[in-house]
Amino acid sequence: MQDTATKIVTPEKDWLTQFKEVAFDYAPKIVAALIILIVGLFVINMFVKLARRLMKKRGIDATLQKFLGNLLGWILKILLFVVVASKLGVETTSFAAIIGAAGLAIGLALQGSLSNFAGGVLIMIFKPFKIGDLIEAQGVTGVVKEIQIFTTQLNTLENKLAIIPNGSLSNGNILNYSAEGKLRVDHVIGVSYDADIKKTKEVLMKVLTANPKVLKDPAPTINVSELADSSVNFAVRPWSTTADYWDVYFETLENAKVALDAAGIEIPYPHSVEIQRKG
Structure with missing residues (x-):
């Protein structure tokens, strides 16, 4: 006769037991990882x-310092990920094979990102600009804030942050x-046709030399550039840092x-504006 006191093992209890055993086995590995x-x-x-x-x-360029620092950080974090994975029981050899296969797939999917990485390397090698330079590229004008692995950051003249991919840059x-x-x-x-050209150039040159x-060096220049419909136009070209x-x-x-007002030299209105004012 079968003993009625015999305990019946339910599937739920069996699953719970297995879970506790697995958790007990892997807990030290997870904590260590x-x-x-x-x-x-x-x-x-x-x-x-x-x-x-x-x-x-050692006096390495500031731009190169940040770039190499970011690159070094990424490489070390990838190595750390491999160590943590191996600590959890993932075989290093199989893990390397997985990384290789995944790397090929990711490389095909992220061709743009690889292009940006290559672009960052080219920028580091040929140095068309450095941090602090004012540049214009890809329709954006701004001061170079940082050159990262995949992108370059600019502060625009309006103090907006522009992020440009290194590949296109x-x-x-x-x-x-x-x-x-x-x-x-x-x-x-432009000044009136009645104005004396020599006097106008002297007045404008005094404005430049007084600033x-x-x-x-180079010296500023002032030259007649155009005899326009309603004015004699002067190309005024000072130099600055x-x-x-x-x-x-x-x-x-x-x-x-x-200065022109003080010298009595008229800056004329365009003909269309004069007609509107007279009308």
Whole structure:
């Protein structure tokens, strides 16, 4: 006769037992993997900071410092991921095969990202610009804030953050306004046909030479550029440093207007405006 006191093992109890056994077996591995991950990320951050300090001490370009620091951080984090995975029981050999296969698939899917990475490398090698330069590229004008592995960040003149992929940046046209250290400011100022050309040039030249932000070398130039319908136009071209460009630009216009008025030299209205005023 079968013992009625015999316990019946239900599927639910069997599953719970197996879960406890698996959890008991893997708990130390998971804890160890978490410790390795946390400590590893801390060590990587400290190592990258140390590497950047060493590069700075050796006088390596600031742009290259950030780029190499970011690249070093990514490589070390990938290695840390492999170590953590192996600690959880993933075979290193099979894991390497998985990474290789995944790398091929990801490479095909992320051709644009690889192009951006290659573009970042080209920018580092040929250095068409560096951090702090004012450049124009891909329809954006701004100061280079940071060159990362895949993108370059610019602060625009309106203080907006522009992020440009390195692939398109390295393959497109780049205007570097800071490379030569000097910029020419171009103005066209028109005066009446009744005005004396020599006197007008003298008045405008005094405006330029009186401004300490206008460079003496190259010297500013003033020339008649056009005999327009209602005015004689002068090409007014002072030079400035990159940092002083906008100051010279606006100060030249304002001071020229004040000086011409004081000298009695008329700045005429266009014919269409004169007809409207008379009408």
